[in-house]
Amino acid sequence: MSVETKQVSGKMWGGRFAETTAASVEAFSASIQYDARLYRHDVMGSKAHARMLARQGLITTEESEAIIQGLSEIEAEIDRGEFVFKPELEDIHMNIEKALTDRIGAAGAKLHTARSRNDQVNLDFRLYLRDEADTLDVLLGETQKAFARRARKYLGAVMPGYTHLQRAQPVLVSHHLLAYVEMFQRDRDRLAGCRQRINIMPLGAAAMAGTGLPIDRQSVAEELGFASITANSMDTTGDRDFALELLFCLNLIQLHLSRLAEELVLWSTKEFDFIRIGDRYCTGSSIMPQKKNPDIPELIRGKTGRVTGALIALLMTVKGLPLTYNRDLQEDKEQVFDALDTVKASLSITAELLDNTEFNVERLRAATIGGFMTATDLADYLVRRNMPFRQAHGVVGRIVAHCQQRDCELTNLTLAELREFSELIGADIFEVLSVDGSVNSRVSAGGTSRIRVEEALNTVEHSLGIST
Ligand code: ARG
Secondary structure: OOOOOOOOOOOOOHHHOOOOOOHHHHHHHOOHHHHHHHHHHHHHHHHHHHHHHHHOOOOOHHHHHHHHHHHHHHHHHHHOOOOOOOHHHOOHHHHHHHHHHHHHOHHHHOOOOOOOHHHHHHHHHHHHHHHHHHHHHHHHHHHHHHHHHHHHHOOOOEEEEEEOOEEEEEEEHHHHHHHHHHHHHHHHHHHHHHHHHHOEEOOOOOOOOOOOOOOOHHHHHHHOOOOEEOOOHHHHHHOOHHHHHHHHHHHHHHHHHHHHHHHHHHHOOOOOOOEEEOHHHOEOOOOOOOOOEOHHHHHHHHHHHHHHHHHHHHHHHHOOOOOOOOHHHHHHHHHHHHHHHHHHHHHHHHHHHHHOEEEOHHHHHHOOOOOOOOHHHHHHHHHHOOOOHHHHHHHHHHHHHHHHHHOOOHHHOOHHHHHOOOOOOOOOHHHHOOHHHHHHHOOOOOOOOHHHHHHHHHHHHHHOOOOO
């Protein structure tokens, strides 16, 4: 039995058309160049749909089996790179459905029963993004592990902590590194929340009003591993919140990577000289033979622009769209795909980059000397001797001004000189003013003392499954 899909227009939807589509329109509206990457998820969704149609008696078991067999063959053909995608068939959904019908005949033409591309594309995108969310979670975990490895390696090393990019207080290098583990943990948690909202089954919304045919949406959701089904067919077909939310998650990940990149660029300058990035992860200059440039962190920082652009682009695409599906929504995929590719590549290379970055421990320690970085410790010392903090702040401020006049550090003053500012100061002050004394005094939960940082590192290693 042959199926009549050829219309005057040559289109699957061409019944009411008396003219062929303009070539310019085909070129302008085709999405197959980029939505082909949804093919596995399109096949997966169609198979579940076909099984449901058979269970509901809307097609026969034989038809469902023929559809599933045909879809498997098409998927394998695409896997092998042998499938010929046709731009005139617009998108991945039509390309696969047409190939199926060409292959199995009438049964293929029944696949689209009780379904529209409007709910189909929403399903495919959710299935695809659910997998991508899982991949991102793995990549984030790998990046966290790379930070934990550096934190373990340099445990005990000190460095200046900065506010306003001015030296503020000495900290452990590992404390700084573990700050990023926290950021990426929030990214993972955020992604898990986003995944829950991706993981809701849209099929059955049909074009936008639902269907009169006796479908069973719940069973499709179960087969595809969705937690629930969407509640309103109109909301469903016009909804891209899940894609926007994922883009926002991607933006924060890339933002965190970009902040790290900025630090790596700064730290690798002669001015800082805090780190050495391995030669394999740097590039040279075509004119200046002496140059070794941190291009990888620069590119990560630079790519943040396009990831942000993707979020803004899709926000603007959806803004002002009347319910329900509008073709504008086809613009969602390229933005999300590009942001995904960019963030995944940036995450992978960041983990490698960290493994190939060494810290200049002597230089970092030297940078903690000077700049009055233990001034807060002196104020806290006075507070422990019952001086109100504001008053202590004033006393230490005067000592700092005094040192600046004399061009010396706090530790260069004698006990007698210090006591001129406050009688509360005793001989034990010099331990307090030392870099290690300062760091190790910060025992508050989440603080930079060795004891707290080691605990934090142990916790992180444990939760990341790192055995030490
Ligand atoms: N390629 C389309 C998209 O990505 C699929 C849905 C098309 N629906 C339609 N009514 N034209 O949005």
